[in-house]
Amino acid sequence: MTKREIHLADGRYVVLYTFEAAERPQPAPPAPSEERPAPSEPESPKHDHE
Amino acid sequence: MSELRWNPLLSEWVATATQRQERTFLPPADYCPLCPTAPGGFPTEIPEPTYDIAVLENRFPTLVPEPAPPAVEGSDLYPVRPSRGVCEVVLYAPRHTSSLAQEPVEQIHKLVQVWTDRFRALGALEFVEYVFIFENKGEAIGVTLHHPHGQIYAYPFVPPRIERELECCRAHRERTGRCLICDVLGEERRDGRRMVAENGSFAAFIPFFARWPYEVHVVASRHLQALTDLTAAEQRDLASLLKSLLVAYDRLFDRSFPYMMAMHQRPTRAGSYEHYHFHIEFYPPLRRADRLKYLAGSETGAGLFINDTLPEEKAAELRERISPAVWGGRSVP
Numbered sequence: 001m002t003k004r005e006i007h008l009a010d011g012r013y014v015v016l017y018t019f020e021a022a023e024r025p026q027p028a029p030p031a032p033s034e035e036r037p038a039p040s041e042p043e044s045p046k047h048d049h050e
Numbered sequence: 051m052s053e054l055r056w057n058p059l060l061s062e063w064v065a066t067a068t069q070r071q072e073r074t075f076l077p078p079a080d081y082c083p084l085c086p087t088a089p090g091g092f093p094t095e096i097p098e099p100t101y102d103i104a105v106l107e108n109r110f111p112t113l114v115p116e117p118a119p120p121a122v123e124g125s126d127l128y129p130v131r132p133s134r135g136v137c138e139v140v141l142y143a144p145r146h147t148s149s150l151a152q153e154p155v156e157q158i159h160k161l162v163q164v165w166t167d168r169f170r171a172l173g174a175l176e177f178v179e180y181v182f183i184f185e186n187k188g189e190a191i192g193v194t195l196h197h198p199h200g201q202i203y204a205y206p207f208v209p210p211r212i213e214r215e216l217e218c219c220r221a222h223r224e225r226t227g228r229c230l231i232c233d234v235l236g237e238e239r240r241d242g243r244r245m246v247a248e249n250g251s252f253a254a255f256i257p258f259f260a261r262w263p264y265e266v267h268v269v270a271s272r273h274l275q276a277l278t279d280l281t282a283a284e285q286r287d288l289a290s291l292l293k294s295l296l297v298a299y300d301r302l303f304d305r306s307f308p309y310m311m312a313m314h315q316r317p318t319r320a321g322s323y324e325h326y327h328f329h330i331e332f333y334p335p336l337r338r339a340d341r342l343k344y345l346a347g348s349e350t351g352a353g354l355f356i357n358d359t360l361p362e363e364k365a366a367e368l369r370e371r372i373s374p375a376v377w378g379g380r381s382v383p
Contacts (some may be wrong), residue, residue: 006067008095013106017164019102 052112053120054206056129062210063111065133065188072161073110075194079146084197085199088148096141103157103164104141111137112202113178115305134177136204138168141197145364148198149187149298149306150333155375159289165313166277166285171354172204173318180205180212189310190335190342208317212221216313218328223325231327235269244365247294247372251280254295256365261355263337264302266295269329275316286377293375295332301371303339316347 004016054063060179074083077215083095096104106258112136124130141274142161143153150158165183172181185200186193208216222230238244246254246266252266268291274280280288299307316323337358 001160001167003167003332006097008097010109011258012095012109014104014106016098017103017105017167019160019163022070048334 052117052250054131054133057154058127067112067197072111076362082146082197084141084199085146087216099129100144103160105138108137108139113137113234113371135204138202139279140200140202146197150198151300155289155293157283158293159286162285162289168202169277175204177206179319180208183313185311190308199307212314219325229273229325231269231329232273243362246368248367249287249291251284252291252358254291255363258361260361261357262333262343263357263359264334266332267329267346274328275323275326298368298371302367305371308335309333
C-alpha cells in the first residue's frame with residue numbers, strides 16, 4: 001500500500017491510496033474435509049440510489 | 051460557526067456546526083463531488099482521473115484542526131470549547147453507483163488497511179483522543195451524497211457512548227476478571243440462535259439485547275483493542291465477514307440496505323484499555339422492507355429502545371442469506 005497526499009485549492013488534503021496487484025492476498029486452500037465447489041459470488045441488487 | 055457546548059444534564063458535549071446547513075445535498079450523478087475528475091469534465095474534490103481508495107478532509111466539517119474561538123461565551127454552568135478535531139471522508143471506490151456490498155472482497159480488504167492507516171495517523175495527533183470510523187448508508191439514514199463513502203471523526207475527547215462501554219467493560223473485568231465482550235461473544239456462540247456468520251477471526255451476531263431489528267455486531271474472536279492489533283490474516287477475515295454480511299443485508303429486501311456502521315476501538319489518548327475489545331456495530335433503520343424504525347419518544351426522550359422484533363428470528367433471516375466471500379474466484383469460509 002502506498003499513499004500520496006495532495007492539497008486542494010482551499011487547503012484541504014486528499015490522500016490517495018494505491019495497492020499493487022502483488023499485495024492481493026492469496027487465501028490458503030481449504031482443508032480436504034472442507035473442500036466443496038466454490039459458489040459464485042452473490043450479486044447485490046443493482047440500484048441507482050438508496 | 052462551530053463550537054462544543056457542554057450539556058450539564060447529561061455531562062456530555064454537543065457540537066454546533068452551522069456551516070453544515072449549506073452542504074451539498076443529493077447532487078445529480080454528473081456533478082458528484084466525490085467522483086474522480088474526468089478529463090475535461092466537472093472538477094470534483096478529487097483532482098485525479100481515478101483512484102483506488104481516497105481519503106479527504108470533509109468540506110463541511112464539524113471538527114477542524116485549527117478551529118476559530120467559540121462564537122459564544124461560556125460560563126461555569128455552560129462551558130464551551132473550540133471544535134478541534136478532524137473530519138475525513140473515505141471514498142470506498144471510484145464508481146459512483148457502487149456500494150461496499152457491491153465491491154469485491156479484495157476492495158474491502160484494501161479498505162480495512164486504509165482504515166488502519168487512518169486510525170494510526172489521526173490517533174497520533176496530540177489533540178485527538180478518539181478516532182471514530184463510521185458509515186451512514188442510504189437516504190433513510192440521511193446521506194447527502196450517494197457516492198460510496200464512509201467517514202472518520204477524530205474527536206478531542208472520548209465520546210459518551212464509548213465512555214459508557216469502556217466503563218461497563220472495566221467494571222466487568224474488575225468483577226469477574228474477564229472481558230465483557232469476550233463473554234458476550236461466548237454467550238452468543240453457546241446459544242447459537244442469534245449467530246449470523248463466523249470465520250477464523252471474526253463472528254457476526256445480532257446480540258441478545260439488540261435495539262434495532264437487524265442490528266449486527268461483528269466481533270474479533272481474539273481479544274484485541276483496535277484495527278492496528280490485527281494480523282494480516284485477521285484483516286482478510288474481517289474483509290470476508292463484512293462482504294458476506296453486507297451482501298446478506300442487500301438480499302434481505304432485494305434492495306441496497308441502509309445502515310449506520312460504527313467501529314468501536316480503544317481510545318487513542320494515553321491510558322490502558324486492555325479491558326476493551328474491538329468490534330463493529332451495524333444499526334439498520336429498516337424493520338420491514340417498507341417500514342423504518344424511528345427513534346421516537348421512548349428512545350429519544352427516555353433512552354429506552356423498543357425493538358419490535360425478536361433477535362432470534364431476525365438472525366435466522368440473515369443467516370439464510372449468508373454466503374462465503376469469494377477471493378479471486380475462490381470461496382473462503
